[in-house]
Amino acid sequence: MRNIISLTKEDQIGVFDKGEGGAFLRADKRQFQTLNDLWKTSLGLFWTVDMVDFSKDGQRFKELPEHAKRIFKLNNGFQALMDSGVVNIYNHLVTLTNNSDIAKSYSQIAFMESIHADSYSAGLIEMFGAEAEEVIDIVYTDATVRKRMDLEIDKSAEMIQDPTVGNIFTVIAATYLLERVKFPFSFFITLTLNKGYNNAINGFSQLISRIASDELEVHVPTNKTILKHMIDYYKLDTTIITDMCATMLEQELDWNRYLLKDGQIPGYNERIGEEFIRYSANKALRDLGIDIPVIKPNDFVKWFNFYRDPNNKQVSQQEAKSTQYQKGTLRNDLERFNDDFLQ
Numbered sequence: 406m407r408n409i410i411s412l413t414k415e416d417q418i419g420v421f422d423k424g425e426g427g428a429f430l431r432a433d434k435r436q437f438q439t440l441n442d443l444w445k446t447s448l449g450l451f452w453t454v455d456m457v458d459f460s461k462d463g464q465r466f467k468e469l470p471e472h473a474k475r476i477f478k479l480n481n482g483f484q485a486l487m488d489s490g491v492v493n494i495y496n497h498l499v500t501l502t503n504n505s506d507i508a509k510s511y512s513q514i515a516f517m518e519s520i521h522a523d524s525y526s527a528g529l530i531e532m533f534g535a536e537a538e539e540v541i542d543i544v545y546t547d548a549t550v551r552k553r554m555d556l557e558i559d560k561s562a563e564m565i566q567d568p569t570v571g572n573i574f575t576v577i578a579a580t581y582l583l584e585r586v587k588f589p590f591s592f593f594i595t596l597t598l599n600k601g602y603n604n605a606i607n608g609f610s611q612l613i614s615r616i617a618s619d620e621l622e623v624h625v626p627t628n629k630t631i632l633k634h635m636i637d638y639y640k641l642d643t644t645i646i647t648d649m650c651a652t653m654l655e656q657e658l659d660w661n662r663y664l665l666k667d668g669q670i671p672g673y674n675e676r677i678g679e680e681f682i683r684y685s686a687n688k689a690l691r692d693l694g695i696d697i698p699v700i701k702p703n704d705f706v707k708w709f710n711f712y713r714d715p716n717n718k719q720v721s722q723q724e725a726k727s728t729q730y731q732k733g734t735l736r737n738d739l740e741r742f743n744d745d746f747l748q
Contacts, residue, residue: 411503420504420634421573428505437506439630447513447623452615454524459531459608466532469602472668477606479664480594482543483550485525487583490554492518494561494580501568510627517623521616528612549663556653557583571645574635578646581628582653584620585689590657590682592617593709594664594673600712601671617713629692636693643695650686657682677705 410429435441466474495515499508529537543550560579564572592613599610635641661678669675680703687700702710 409500420507420631420638421502421570428503428508430505430509434505436504437510437630437634440506440510440627443623443627443630444510444513447517447619450615450618450623453520454527454612457524457528457608457612457615459528459612462528462606462608463532463534465602465605469598469605470668473598473602473670475667476594476664476670477598478540479543479547479550480591481525481529481609482540482547483553484588484591485522485529485541486544486550487554487557487587488518488522488525490557490561491580491583492522494557494576497561497565498573498577501573507631514624514627517619521619524612524616528609532606532609549660553587553656553660556649556656570635570639571641574632574639574641575645575649577628577632577635578649581625581632582646582650582686582689584628585625585692586650586653586682586685587657588620589617589685589709590661590678592620592713593681593705594678596709596712597672598670601673611715614713614715618715621713632693643693646693647690647695647697650690654682654686657686672705681705681709 466477469477492515495511495518499511499515502508502511526537526541529540533540539546544554545551557576557579560572560576564576595606595613596610599606604610632646636643658679661682662675665673665675665678684700684702684706687697690697691699
């Protein structure tokens with residue numbers, strides 16, 4: 406029987422080996438300094454939705470074309486619900502580890518994800534009022550949105566029923582890919598929509614920039630560190646991850662086409678979306694040390710990494726108001742990026 410916490414001193418190297426209970430959070434038994442550094446980074450990034458101003462988003466959103474409204478609602482309805490699910494995944498992983506560094510990191514990430522989920526909902530309420538429920542409930546009403554959540558839900562169910570090292574590894578890998586492939590694509594769409602329609606959803610764009618920083622600067626590198634350790638320690642076959650990534654890639658390409666079925670938005674069409682998704686999936690695998698051919702970032706990936714940085718947001722907003730901006734292309738905003746901008 407597994408207890409809420411172990412009173413037997415255990416070897417922490419295994420990190421997810423079966424023990425009698427959870428780990429004490431102790432600073433004297435630091436095994437992963439990288440995780441501790443990322444935990445400190447998360448503290449520096451702390452924010453709440455009260456720091457975001459949505460006051461103009463609702464009115465300006467009404468001015469968008471119908472197909473752009475549809476893309477926004479599908480995209481962020483998914484994010485609101487999936488972030489809620491991720492909270493549960495991380496909280497459950499905390500109960501399965503006997504390593505204090507991992508327990509502390511996942512506890513903090515679960516807290517951050519709860520802020521994300523609540524902020525999506527709060528932002529949608531600010532924009533739509535009572536109609537926000539329709540967007541937040543989109544997982545119940547749209548089969549394609551629901552299907553986009555199946556992989557993580559199915560793998561998590563397997564882990565809960567049978568918490569073997571292999572099943573735990575699979576869930577962490579699925580969560581890593583979710584936050585490295587699916588989430589950045591969603592962020593890209595929202596930021597591009599805001600840019601393409603002259604800062605129409607500036608508040609939501611600011612929210613996405615904050616969430617993207619948490620995900621890509623803390624959550625993704627945390628899971629990368631843990632996955633690489635598990636691969637080395639347990640001698641795990643990385644085919645599990647490559648197969649899962651291939652499945653997710655096809656799923657995301659279908660999602661890309663579904664979003665655009667009623668029309669494009671400035672700076673985003675099917676080709677741009679496909680290249681963004683393929684680059685993200687490729688980078689996710691290569692960052693784990695999996696030997697596959699390199700896909701270089703194109704200008705849209707470079708733009709995303711620049712534009713999502715809150716430190717660059719003031720410059721980007723000024724550009725978005727420029728009357729020289731060419732709708733339907735990001736060329737004016739991208740000319741200054743070269744091949745060395747993102748490696």
